Amino acid sequence: MSRIDARVLTISRIGPFRSSATTFGVLVGSGFRRWSTYRQATIAGSFTNIVFGFLRCYVLLAVAEGVAGAGPGGYDAEQLATYVWVGQGLLAVIGIWGWTELAERIRTGDIAADLLRPVSPVTGFLAADLGRGLYAMLTRFTPPVLAGAIFFPLHTPARWQTIPLFALSVILAVVVCFACRYVVNATAYWLQDARGPIMLWTLGSGVLGGLYFPLRLLPEWMTVTLWLATPLPSLLQAPLDVIAERDPPALQAGLVVVQLFWAVATLALAAAVQRRAERKLVVQGG
Amino acid sequence: MDRTPYVELFKAQFRSVTSYRASFLVELFGNMGATVFDVITVLVLFGSAPRVGGFTLEEAVLTAGLSSAGFALADMLVGNVDRLKVYVRAGTLDAVLVRPLPALPQLLLMDLPLRKALRVVFGFAVLGGAIAINDIDWTPARIVLVVLTPLAAAAFFGAFFVISATLAFWWVDSGEVGAAFTYGGRDFTSYPITVFGPVFRGLFAYAMGFAFVAYQPALALLGRTDPLGLPAWAGYLSPLVALVAAAIAAVVWRAGVRHYRSTGS
Numbered sequence: 001m002s003r004i005d006a007r008v009l010t011i012s013r014i015g016p017f018r019s020s021a022t023t024f025g026v027l028v029g030s031g032f033r034r035w036s037t038y039r040q041a042t043i044a045g046s047f048t049n050i051v052f053g054f055l056r057c058y059v060l061l062a063v064a065e066g067v068a069g070a071g072p073g074g075y076d077a078e079q080l081a082t083y084v085w086v087g088q089g090l091l092a093v094i095g096i097w098g099w100t101e102l103a104e105r106i107r108t109g110d111i112a113a114d115l116l117r118p119v120s121p122v123t124g125f126l127a128a129d130l131g132r133g134l135y136a137m138l139t140r141f142t143p144p145v146l147a148g149a150i151f152f153p154l155h156t157p158a159r160w161q162t163i164p165l166f167a168l169s170v171i172l173a174v175v176v177c178f179a180c181r182y183v184v185n186a187t188a189y190w191l192q193d194a195r196g197p198i199m200l201w202t203l204g205s206g207v208l209g210g211l212y213f214p215l216r217l218l219p220e221w222m223t224v225t226l227w228l229a230t231p232l233p234s235l236l237q238a239p240l241d242v243i244a245e246r247d248p249p250a251l252q253a254g255l256v257v258v259q260l261f262w263a264v265a266t267l268a269l270a271a272a273v274q275r276r277a278e279r280k281l282v283v284q285g286g
Numbered sequence: 287m288d289r290t291p292y293v294e295l296f297k298a299q300f301r302s303v304t305s306y307r308a309s310f311l312v313e314l315f316g317n318m319g320a321t322v323f324d325v326i327t328v329l330v331l332f333g334s335a336p337r338v339g340g341f342t343l344e345e346a347v348l349t350a351g352l353s354s355a356g357f358a359l360a361d362m363l364v365g366n367v368d369r370l371k372v373y374v375r376a377g378t379l380d381a382v383l384v385r386p387l388p389a390l391p392q393l394l395l396m397d398l399p400l401r402k403a404l405r406v407v408f409g410f411a412v413l414g415g416a417i418a419i420n421d422i423d424w425t426p427a428r429i430v431l432v433v434l435t436p437l438a439a440a441a442f443f444g445a446f447f448v449i450s451a452t453l454a455f456w457w458v459d460s461g462e463v464g465a466a467f468t469y470g471g472r473d474f475t476s477y478p479i480t481v482f483g484p485v486f487r488g489l490f491a492y493a494m495g496f497a498f499v500a501y502q503p504a505l506a507l508l509g510r511t512d513p514l515g516l517p518a519w520a521g522y523l524s525p526l527v528a529l530v531a532a533a534i535a536a537v538v539w540r541a542g543v544r545h546y547r548s549t550g551s
Binding site: 044045051063206207213 | 306308309311312313316317319320323324326327330331332334335336337338339457459460461462463465466467470473474477480481482483486
């Protein structure tokens with residue numbers, strides 16, 4: 001009797017690679033579709049990104065004008081403009097702010113439904129977040145960069161490897177950012193109310209991630225310490241330094257390697273926190 | 287006017303925010319941290335060059351101090367009006383409108399973010415520090431000016447908070463558009479406006495009036511002539527500009543409430 005392969009495509013944590021990959025892909029797609037329904041918010045957000053782009057760009061260019069000799073932090077004016085505008089474009093892609101979904105689900109007890117799924121919550125939320133990032137890359141990235149290119153001279157990448165490195169760097173930044181947000185939200189397993197940690201994250205990630213000003217303006221020892229000891233510069237500073245070609249090729253690639261390290265480390269931490277939480281979890285609600 | 291309902295609303299809000307005590311404390315310091323980082327940003331940027339836009343670090347700190355004191359005050363008292371879009375979307379604004387009290391004070395007290403109190407203290411501390419490090423030639427007019435400017439700035443920012451929140455009556459998904467003018471306005475006023483390009487500056491500084499929040503008063507306090515050509519008395523216009531902004535905000539708010547049609551479901 002011939003064995004008929006009657007397996008159907010199942011969603012399984014321990015299943016073969018292909019079905020896991022399919023599941024992951026479906027979840028990415030669902031994240032993409034979910035965010036693509038907020039079209040007006042996309043327009044509103046882009047408008048705000050552009051206004052802030054003007055604000056930050058003018059200020060940094062004025063700083064560059066005030067500095068005699070080499071530009072501030074080792075950037076020339078065009079690199080600074082690129083830093084600002086690409087940064088405004090990436091802001092929504094990385095998605096530093098506003099994600100409290102996990103904390104809310106823990107607080108309300110909805111997390112129980114997520115734990116019943118055959119996909120671990122870390123994987124499930126990561127896939128959805130990659131879908132969100134992909135949608136943001138297609139919609140939110142271009143308007144600020146375009147506005148910047150119209151009103152300011154931007155730096156044109158001169159090396160062939162810059163664009164692929166930048167793409168990789170952005171993906172890693174999304175992963176690092178997601179894993180950090182996951183850990184921050186997951187404090188709700190212990191605290192019930194994660195507003196405090198989320199607030200600290202919002203603060204730290206903005207200023208130490210390189211959004212308010214390029215971290216290279218700080219003393220070098222401080223920049224290096226932040227870069228190696230915290231995942232924060234891997235969020236925005238790294239992809240922006242890659243695209244602005246701030247550093248020689250070796251260091252440019254090195255920045256991405258540091259990001260890779262932080263992506264692995266923060267994801268592992270998120271998974272570990274989730275496992276610990278599952279052992280002590282008391283589901284809220286009634 | 288009977289103030290009891292407002293007192294009760296405030297008490298209820300106070301009890302609710304202090305029920306998670308640890309989170310409240312973290313938020314109290316976290317909110318202050320936001321302003322601390324804003325000021326650090328100004329310090330880092332102006333520390334990188336001897337003069338930026340023709341102004342020294344000390345002078346820039348004065349502008350930033352006036353701006354952050356005013357903004358922090360407005361953000362605590364009025365800032366949470368931006369939750370209006372949540373109420374409009376959910377239709378819960380109906381509950382506010384049917385009560386026999388004006389809607390705006392109710393909304394503000396329902397959400398009064400006490401967690402932002404420390405930030406106000408810090409904003410005024412920066413202003414105090416800025417006054418100390420700058421060599422200001424005190425006259426009675428300047429003393430009045432330094433007291434009035436943060437209050438006028440708060441009224442001005444408050445007006446922008448209300449106007450941008452009111453946008454939700456016409457455009458529920460306006461999302462972050464308002465932030466471009468409220469938080470954007472704060473960023474704009476934190477720097478001497480000479481750093482900005484002429485068209486952008488024209489829009490924010492003069493058409494919308496942000497020049498009079500911190501930049502012109504700072505010039506008047508320092509006794510510097512405006513490199514952009516406005517006369518010295520322009521620094522004393524800020525209360526007037528704030529009044530105009532508040533009047534516009536009141537008109538826009540009324541129009542918005544009249545336009546409100548609740549949700550269908």
